[in-house]
Amino acid sequence: MIRNQFKYINRxxxxxxxFSKTGLGFIIEESGLDKLLSLPSRLFNKSQKQEEDKTIAERIRxxxxxxxPAYVKLGQIASTRGDILPEAFIKELEKLQSNVPPFSSETARDLIEQELDIKIEDTFLIFEDEPLGSASIGQVHRAVLKTGEVIAIKVQRPNIERNIRIDLEILKTIAQVAEKNFKWAKQYQVTxxxxELSTAIIQEMDYTLEARNIxxxxxxxxxxxxxxxxxVYEMLSNKTILTMEYFEGISIRKVDELSKKGFDRYQLADTFARTIFTQIFEHGFxxxxxxxxxxxxxxxxxxxxxxxGMVGxxxxxxxxxxGSLLIGLMQKNSKKVVRSIIQMGVVPDxxxxxxxYxxxxxxxxxxxDIPLKDLEFGDAVRDLFTITNKYHIHLPKDFTLLxxxxxxxxxNIEILYKDYSILSVAEPFGKKLLLKRLNPKRVAEDKFEDWILLTDIVEDSVTNIHQFTKGLSTRRLPISLELKEEKSIGRHLDRTINRISFSIVLMSLSILMAGIIVGSSLLGQGSILYKFPVIELGTILAVAMFSWLIFTIFKSGRM
Known part of the structure; x- marks a missing residue:
């Protein structure tokens, strides 16, 4: 049955x-794939002995x-998923290097001309045949446009998407078979x-997405x-070609060269950290x-x-x-940290x-006893992931990427300026985000939306209950049931709904007013009702709606 799924039997x-050569042959052998693929048993026995001194994580790397290239890229993406893989695996995957030789400049030129429907000599004054860099998916060439602009052209490897899709299909088949035969594979839900990783790598191969990100x-x-x-030069870009402005400069890893040029490394570290935290806390991208x-x-x-190519x-x-988790870490408040994890992730029953806790x-x-400036964020996060892995808590993938x-x-900051503390810089960003959540206007808007939702729910519930009670008196049911007091039941249900509505609306109004008071005090302001007429109007509207609900409930006599 499985043999019919093998569209690419040779690969x-x-x-x-x-798998066998790197000491993972037991997965193929014990799942029976060796027989389906007509592979000799001695192949697996020999390789297993040769690699038995290495850990499973080392063998996978x-x-x-x-x-x-496809598998290297897959491993590099997997190294960002500390929430689903043990720390030992993450450390090994972080060692992965592409070490992929570049393809020929003739091939690169041909691909550019075919994909963009241009002629190299008509478009560029200079096209450098030696690539600036080569990676698993593509390589980058420097060029100069006829207008004099210096650009970098990223060219995707020929047939890379087809080859990667084939390999991903094969890998998924192996994962499915492994889940059926190994407890650990099922536990980690390897399929x-x-x-998830396949989706990420396919997206990274689409250069139009990268252009949008930029x-x-x-x-x-x-x-x-x-x-x-x-x-980004949109007219010279598509799914497999990305043309963008070329940056001339020094990599941040070359600290001695930066110092010789007179750059302020503390300022560079500060700019770097604040830029990333702005992207995270303010833009969410x-x-x-x-x-x-x-x-x-x-x-x-x-x-x-x-x-x-990779964004969160x-x-x-x-x-x-x-933001709450970050403040919990800085305040060494374990309860706040756990609450943040629970609210973010999916915790098994x-x-x-x-x-x-x-x-x-x-x-x-x-x-x-570690001062905040000496606290290493990486160590704390790795410890957090150890806990979430132990309890099989599934966190959002973008959080783990973050x-x-x-x-x-x-x-990187440690390379630039060793004594710079990113947690100290992160703290005001986190607090600002939490203050924003308690902003009276934001609270009022959220509560108004909750009110609309609640109104819809109550109206739907009343309609459904009325239809149900009406149906009891007019329709035959599969069981013999006589309700002599159906009107009494209907009144009782109405009364119950009214009480629920009263309680929820009272709670919503309380939260709204609490948000206004707390937010005002946190922002160091006086009475905000005089400074923010929008909030005043919102509050008056909420009180009016609340009063209307109370009036209608008491008028009906069903409270």
Missing amino acids: FREIAIL LFLEEAG DIVD NRIERQFKNSEDVKFPH FHADIHPGNIIVLNDGTLGFIDF KLTDNVKQNF DVNIDDL EEAELMQDKYY AKTLITLEG
Whole structure:
């Protein structure tokens, strides 16, 4: 049955042999795939003995490196998922290097001309055949337009999308078979992991998405003088070709060169950190691949960002809870940290919340005597992921991407300026976000939306109950049931709904007023009703609606 799914049998055999070669042959052998693929048993026995001194995590890294660019990229993306993979696996995957040789300049030229329907000599004054860099999905060439503008052209490898899709299909089949045969595979839901990672890698191969990412962040920072994002040349870009402004400068990893040029490394670190936190807390859209090669100090001291194939997008819920979690970490408040995780993630029903709090308390004790400036965010996040993995708490993937980004940021900042504390800079961003949530206008808007929703629910419930009670008197039911007091039941149900409505609206009004008072005090303001007429009107409207509800309920006599 499985054999019929093997559309690419030769490539499947290659992958299976690589599993064997890197010490993972037991997955193929014990799941019976070796027989279906007509592979000899001695192949698996020999390789297992050769690699038995290596951990499973090491074997997986070796397999990914041997299997080719698609698998390397898959592993690099997987290294950002500390929420679903154990720490030992993450550390190994972080070692993955593409080491992919560039394809020929002739091929690059042909692809550019075919995809963009242009002639190289008609479009560029200069086209450099030696690529600036080569990666698993594509490579970048420097060129100069006829207008004199210096550009960077990212060219996707020929047939890379087709090859990656084939490999992903094979990998998913192996994951499905593994889940049927291995308890650990089922526990970690490896098929779901492969699906998630496959979606990420397919999206990264679409350069039109990367162009949109650049344009979006460029718009968000259009008034900034400290950072710069490359301009995209839309007419010279498509799904497999991306043409953008070329940045001339120094990578942040070259600290000695930066010092020789007279750049203020503390200022660079501060600009870098504040830019990322602005993307996270204010825009909810951030560059998620900020390794040193993608951050360049331009000649005028501006910080340039490149390579936007991987970005993170945060919902308001994740932003709010991350802000709360960050403040909990800084205040060493384990309860706040756990509450943030619970509100953000999916906690299995069988998890004992008290045990979760106890684990967080133990983590807090580990960092209790460490000053905030010396607290390493990366260590705290890794400990958090250890806890969430232990209790199988599923966190939003963009939160884990965010955590990985901040760990990378911390490492980069340490290279630039060792004594710079990113948590100290993050604190005001987190507090500002929480204050925004308690802003009276925001609270009023949220409560008004809740009121509309509640009104709809109550109206629907009353309609349904009336229809139900009417049906009891006019229709025959499958069971013999006589209700002599159906009107009494209807009145009782109406009374119950009215009481629920009264309680919920009273609670909503209380929350609204509390938000106004708390938000006003947090912002250091006096009576906001005189300063913000919008809030005053909203409050009056809420009280009026509340009074109307009370009047109608008491008038009906069903309270």
